Amino acid sequence: MSTFAVIPVKRFELAKQRLATAIPGGHRRALAEAMLSDCLLALRRVPAIDEICLVTADPTATRLAAEHGLTTVEDTGSSHSEAASLGVAHALSGGATRVLLAAADCPLIDPRELDELLARPTPTRSVLVVPDRHGDGTNALLLKPPNVITPAFGEGSRRRHTTTAATAGAMPEVVALPSMGLDIDTPEDLEMLVATLAATRGRAAHTRGLLNQLTRAHG
Template sequence: MRATAIIPVKRFEAAKRRLSGTGAASHRPALARAMLADVLLGLNEARLLDRIVVVTGEPEAVEVAEEAGVEHLVDPDDRGHVEAAAIGVADAIARGDECVALIAGDCPLLEGFELDRELDAQAPGVALIPDRHGTGTNGLILTPPDAIEPAFGPDSRERHLARAREAGVRCRIATVPSMALDLDTGEDLRQLVLALAADPERAPATSAALRQLGETGG
């Protein structure tokens, strides 16, 4: 089964708003870049992906994609994750891909072997990879690529389940521990720091960015 990972990425400067009220807010663009680099590092370790594509209107995200040796598509309007995902899905369909994995760009702990496990188990339909709270969506595996229309954003898990029901396609919840933690709040940041302290070899770019944040008093 030909599978492509699609990572929709919005502008790094806009991304920092999700950490407003924390000391890291002003450093969010640097963190966003670092986390994307680590997501691509993990995806490059997956054996069952044929292509990895970043869809973005952010020039620095294009640089990160090129550094990682993966493809990129331009999101000219930069309207958000849903629109960027649609660009990637349309490209995958045009290329004859049978499956796409839509992956959040702020899950820096991602392990390629865990995604491989879910790709290997994938049947026609949808696999939903929830966040650690069980309410959001950090990944969607779609077979075929247009099995449902993505609906990312707060509380997206229920929207995706509803869309699968409406489309009459099977939807399973896929437990992927390394993709459970994304960075939306100060508490998420604290959990990420703890995870990296326990395993310093993981997410090297994010670890370096967080060290810089500490050095600058963030």
């Protein structure tokens, strides 16, 4: 079985607008880059992933991918879902038999949890949905085959993905991964991330370092 991981990455200058009240613009860009770096490091430590692909139009993200020896696909879409579909098409052209669509803003990803997810026995047609901490959104999708459904991220996507999977004759399953439950979109998410990092060690090194710099700079 060939597994491709696909990460849609929007332009960093457009990222994390809802954090505007907590972090100035330039620092939001740096935070988005740091979180992506941590995600890439985690995914590279998962033996079952054969290729990692970034779908992006951001030159910095493209450079990061090159530094990690990863593939990039030019993002010509207008949404996260369209970018994900471009990645799925790339994976299919490369012979992938399943695709892991992962968010770029889950810096706490634990490679061991992803190992367990990818090792789960699944039917020939299956959709594993990893929800956000609220149980409403989707932070990751494991699709077998890669085009078993068309990804449709955004509000209410957890239910949308399971419903679409059932309609397509695939076996949907919601699998909570604690390390992927926290995606960073709001000041509340950021506060939870800071608290989690303060209570743990050895996780999200790039994000941890960036947040420590911001704390020292702004008191």
